[in-house]
Amino acid sequence: MSDRLDAGSGSLLGRLRDRLEGPNTIGGSAVFWVGFAVAVAALIAYPQTTDPYTVIQSSRYLALAFLALSLCFIWGYAGVLSFGQVAFFGVAAYAFGVIGINLSSATGVVAATVGAVVAGTLAAALLGYFMFYGGVRDTYVTIMTLVVALVLNTFMAQTAGSEWAVGEAQLGGFNGMTNIPSLTLGLGETGLVLEGNLFYYALLFTLLATYLGLRVLLNSSFGMTMVAVREDEARTATFGYNVPFVKLVVFTIGGALAAVGGVFYASWGNYIDPSVFGIAFAALPVVWVSVGGRESLLGAIGATLAIERMRTGLSSGIGPIGSEWALVIVGGLLLGVILYLPAGVVPTLDDLVDELRTRRTERSQSTTTTEESPE
Amino acid sequence: MTHESIPRRSVLASGATALGISVAGCSGGSGSGGGGGPTVGILEDRSGNFQLNGTSKWQATRLALEEINENGGLLGEEIEIVDPDPQSDNSRYQELTEQLILQDDVDALWAGYSSATREAIRPIINENEQLYFYTTQYEGGVCDNTIFPVGATARQQLGIVTPYLADEFGDDIYIIAADYNFGQLSGDWVNVLAQENGYNIVGEEYIPLDETDFSSVINRIQSEDPDFIMSMLVGANHENFYDQRATNDLENIPIGTSTAMAQGHEHIRYDPPALTNVYAGVSYMEELGDLRDGENFVDAFYERWPDANYLNQEAQNNYFSVYLWADAVEEAGTFDQQEVISVLEEGRDISAPSGDLTLDGATHHMEHEMRVARADENHEISFTNNERIGPSFLREEVEGGDGCDLREEDKTTQYVPSDVYDV
Amino acid sequence: MTPLTFSAYSLMALLFQFLNSFGFIVLATVGLAIIFGMMGVINLAHGEFILIGVYGTALPYHAGVPLPIAMVGGVVASTLFGVVVERTIVRRFYDRLLDSMVATWGLALVVSQLLLIVFGSSLDSISTPLGNVDYGPFSSSIYRSIFLPAVALLVLAGLYAVFTRTEFGIKARATIEDPETARAMGIDTDRMYMATFAIGSGLAGFTGALYAPALGSITPNRGSTFLVESFVAVVVGGPSVIVGTLSAAGVLSVFNATGSFFFGTFVGQMLLLLVAIVALRALPDGITGYVKDWRQRRRAEE
């Protein structure tokens, strides 16, 4: 199996692959890219082969995948475990609602999208500055991010009164904010409302672009810097890196990724409520990323889709197993993966494939040398 | 006190349905159920935060549907039940609502305990014009084309209990309520009642849903020394208030409530005297039994669900509203949701375990038999002050007195007390 | 709501409010703090460990066992559970602390749902014993505002004695300080970890047992009641378990009690969380981390 399709040929494809591949991302073989293309093609064809409900359901999972990417990026590559990525997800979702409801035109929704992503990103930048320049470290970062999410949860849950409104938009307290507009592309009053299959495609392509973009970033020198910070902060500082700044940048990008997910999520159900800041929801990204593999973007996405699909399925019960066992199974699965596949599913598989390949090459090499020795 | 005014036809029809005698006969029309027979969706929490209330609702809904199936089904067809557990998670509710509507093509949906859940799935309900029964007692005011909020509203519950307590104990009221829409709007309703009747609100506070410590609340109540307390606390965390009240010997200050006892059966789960002198405005409690002749809903319930904890007010709403729907389907002769809604909007009477009730077609709300349930020092329940109360807020007060009439115009809105009153 | 006005009685009520809050935070935190402070493991199933203490108390109590004896049952149940969890799960994570959070989160889901499946949606509640103390127009629960804070202080004092005065405590601290050296000195570090985790779980169970009659409803979700306060207090307290828990509970309950007393429970809750954030920013290693620094500086000046 050739590892490089056309390395060194200097072709456009070759240069592109150079940007996309590197030690920091899993999957760089031709086989991988063919498989990737097939998977993307399958995801594109998917809505044509299934019912509208499944498309809507899958859209929700895709929106959540941004949250997984966001955590995977900061935890897997820079070693910052945030238990509160949902905070930026939620801030963006609420911001999208507030701006979207107040400016109800198509332009308004576009503005809401931009504004919401900016809001989520700024929130992350602010918290990141506060923590990383304040010397908050490791586990303390984890708990601090969780506490921030819980503060938002407590606060948003009590915004029930009519005095808690921004313009037209009622924050709604525990009941949440309703009438959030659907994502729309367009100018003025007319625009293309992204619903059903369109929403799915918009999500899929944004996710795809984000994934490839993150691969490029991780394989750039900045990605190397992130990994250096993850491996050894003190040492990295002695090479002249401004470690708090690097972490701030990473955390901010992570916030932006979560914010994009939040916008899609709010627009998916036309609704957002404070439970996005709750501990149950806050734990989910950690679950997805741990299971998928924290050093694998694709693993994080895959695990999100698989686990969420499973959770939905289990809520109806499977065969003789009643729905009451759903949470037991999810919790047990999580324990099992963490105990027996500590790196996560995808990196473990990747290692396995590597090992098999090496073994096979070794065998074929040994046969080649004996057989072809006369030559 | 309007026991006698029940149109005969309806009683016969619903009675007949309950007995499994299909009045309309087999029309063979499978309604909107995609491909197969009729399908009903139940989304009630059996795990998570609201499982205590949700489980009972789920059990009663299943009981009603199974009874109908045992008695020959509806329009000659067996009703299929789809009932995944939404786990008290609103985003799971949204997902499952989409699934039940789009994939299982349900002909009617019973879903959700909290107002937050209802609001979370309302956009989906509206988009798909799904016939939806929301059965929890609630703040009131929802006026929505395809939604039938059949539980008693705050105006109905508080309207029965507040004046009763004021007459008995005096005019000084201290309001404590859960800090979300339901609690705040319920508080507004107590204020409305106070304005109308000249009561005096001496204190009013709204408590976060996750609070469990009520010592400072109790100190403030002691400081104001009201004649009675109106409590619209919600959920397992807030129940601790009743225990702390007993610890602090506050049972001499009566409590009026729309939330305690009838839903979370605190009078059974708590040792006396925690709930002593709690007066709940209710439409139903298990202790009421079955007011219909020759029927025993409570026995049937425990026979079907021997492990059940309690048959709560909401469960009864689920139970009778299934029959209400079945009745309407029989009359419409089809499961087609628009036609069933049209039949329901004609207004219907139904004989429920809690009494003979009437659905108000214009507002989609029920005229309930309301009563005051009092727990004594042994937590024995007694009922007093029976009164039939209709959905007067939606019918007569909103829109400058014109009311909301869903037969006349399409609406997907919720009115709040401040639309009409100065609160 | 009408804020309370100042008077001798209202100040007394405030004091009891503070004690109540202090007792709760110390007891909610101490089990988690032992396991985090000594082993670095963040036990996200901490709430469920407490819950096992609650169930372990409530079940025998409802079967007719007197409350104090039933409480022993709660402690035993959670300690045994802690030992099993340490042997089967937690010990695999001593070198991957962040993963231990994920694992214990999985455990929390399983435990709370199994409690629901086995014992149903709720157990009958237990009335709070000991009655109340009256002063002027006010009253406060003796159990919550006097007994529990006193127990909380005793627990901290007991822990202090165990970890500074006994051979076990010294070995345990040596293990925490430097496991390799401890092993070289012949300490069975494996056993030390297990014992520490068992103590932490036992204390969580003890908290559950104590709060079984002060919790109101007993449902499988009540574990979360303790979670937020305990996390906040552990982080604000910093690395030193006993002093950290004590000082964090002191600071947080002053804000929580004052806030909820004068401005309502919502303000009390928000203040607690906001103080935590500000404290973390100002003292990134918690209060005890700061105190250590400050002591060093002072000693240096002398």
Place this chain on the structure above:
Amino acid sequence: MSAPEDINVRQKPAVAATGGGRSTMLATKQLTKNFGGLTAVDSVDFSVAEGEIRCLIGPNGAGKSTLLELITGQLDPSDGDIYFDGEDLTGLDTHKRIDTGISVKFQSPHVYENLTVEENLRVPLQRTDRDVERVLAETLDRIALAEKAETGASELSHGEKQRLEIGMAVTLEPKLMLLDEPVAGMSVDETDDVADLIRSLHDDGMTFVVVEHDMEFVRRISEQVTVLNQGKIFRQGPIEEIEADEDVRRIYLGENA
């Protein structure tokens, strides 16, 4: 492993070590660091001239490593100032000090265990304006790890890790290089290689401060030695003088003898 052949091996230091006509590169003024009750570094005035290889010796706990960590900003001093090239570094973040032209190798090897040798070198190198691929190849040659470029750092021997770490520090082209025990735990051959490496870098104009116990090694690379004891500068002077000093023998050399 042998050093690449182009490295010019000499037995005698090329430059006299004291300040003389050269400008002072590094100076500490009354530098002090307290840990609890212990004063690890006590009012130290330590200065190094441009072009020196200064060795810093002293018994365990004398404050040598602490002094280096104070210079790089790993620790903040309790009192005193640090000047580098006339600039006051005191209070600056580590990364800013590095940017002024200081590089450091810590006592225990601090390489990125999970990265390959080449990736390890890229981390510092990618920050510079230098031609990454060319310098990478040169450095790999210089530290004699070219064949192990793709090897994971965790698989390297102790000596290889030490060399890799020096290599990483060197890629930044510092004016001043701080090395904490660069040959600790190394075989004789490996020690020779490192000595050669230091000499060759010195020939390229790099100034060194080297903390070392191995007096043989110290003699090979340096003439000027500073002895720290109990956080204070105990003696300072040419190596021969120090070795002959009875007091130094007593406090330090005696230990090893």
